[in-house]
Amino acid sequence: MPGLRLLAILQTDCPTCRLITPYLNALAGGSAPVTGVSQDDEAATSDFVRQMEVRFPVERDPGSQLSKRLDVVTVPTLYVLDEHDRVIRQEPGFDKNILNEIAALLDRPAVATPHDGAPASKPGCTSRHLEPETEGTSPALNLHAPRGAEASTIELTDGEDPYEYCFRVFKDGLPVVPPTPDRVAKMLRAAGGDPRDVIARIPPCYGEATLEKIAANAVMAGCVPEMMRVLIPLVRAAADERFNAHGVQATTHFAAPLIVVNGPVRKELNFHCRQNVFSNVARSNSTLGRALQLILLNLGGARPDGIDMSALGNPGKFSFCIAENEEENPWEPLHVDAGFAREQSAISLFAAEAPHGVSEHNARTARGVLKAISYALATVWTYRACLAFEAMVVLGPEHVHTIHRDGFSKKDVRDFLFENTGVPLRCYAGEPGDGVAQRAQYKEIVIDGEPCYQKFRVSESIKIVVAGGTAGKFSAVLGSWSAGPRGSQMVTYPI
């Protein structure tokens, strides 16, 4: 609509105000009139404008007069004003859908996509004039700035072996390719963009994953430069709040981020999806998984001798990356389940335990194969615990053949496993332990005539992937970390 303008009430130290600012920059690009109003003093406001590279005018609100008049409760609050400065829309907090609706009102293209690494929505902070009086202020954390610092360089002393130097200083348990400037430059050329562009901040220490830092870690992991186009969305996915790397990287549990690669990129970059899919079979799988781990360690800061508190760890923390064997999958691959087109390349991240094998060579029917898998699923986490986790089932092609031949769709497989995975009620008669105190929340079902508690919350808690070689009747079950909005949710990002 013509004549409309946008007023954004902001606070310089509010994380949500910092989160929304790049989107306001995008709205301000071209002709849409956007004005920011800072509730803070001159110095804090000019720091904010510089750090966030603000591209719209920002005024100050001395004495919070405007904020009081508009009755602002939280920041950010966006006001759409008509040509007579009447408020026609008022939106507190950060919400991608609302930002796109406002963009449409201002005749601008959409500014927020679901896969840019930012949450779909985030509540704001209390407006300055409503805050309780506190003594002094803390310095604003520089969150969400689009540009980070240039990486420093390290001069090795003459004659020092760079491999030994990397062991000693970067403290990784395997050799790495020394990240020399020319190797890093090749990665950056393949990526395009400014080396200082911040792709994400990696929890739990929120180190800046600039393109240059991602490139240096990709070099160390042995990636080819073309891998940068997979690594960039992967780093965004790893920092997605739904995946919750903050918890996954620090937990005492076994979980490690498992990467599942789907779509044409599998062939374009030679990802392997057949025999030994979980092993050291292909450079692309091994180096992408390793690059993610190095980025999580070196930029996220959860080191295995420090903040990563896993009691027993996970061999996947060296590298944990498979591709789906879509050619042997008669159903929809994983990224199609997540809503993408089959032709769209994508990566998914799932906080997984190590694979638990199901060797079932003599079952002749779909039901027989799936029964074997359901018994492995029933022991995920620990035998009496239900509902708080998910699982990934990686079906080997021979098992898939049997299941599909009997007319099962992918949904049928998921539903069968959901309905047939449970813990017999008699197990709860003994000692106290995990899952016993939560019984009241469990659902009682009957499996093969025996009363059981249903293991999983919903059928979709069981993620189905087809992978592996065509010789041998094997599948694998991978338990998850604590799942859902209170734990880690699987995320799928387009490449």
Add this chain to the structure above:
Amino acid sequence: MPITLVNPMNEVAPESAAAAPRLPGLKGRTIALLDISKPGGSVFLDRLERLLKEQYGASVIREMKPTFAKPAPPDVIEKVRRADAVIEALAD
């Protein structure tokens, strides 16, 4: 010739903050007891609450994180920051 490397590590300096000064005593103070919702946390904090009230004359605010798996949400932080000190029950 010496070799140059691009530093692959995080170089953002962590923000540092001084520890709060020790309280001179507990009498009349407000102590927040924060349960991160791990099993057993409430057992520990129930006992502390009784001790703080009965033996030390402190008042107590009880707060709980919705999940131990994520950082405390802003409303929980907002409530516990009103106290003079916070005791957090970690682990099981």
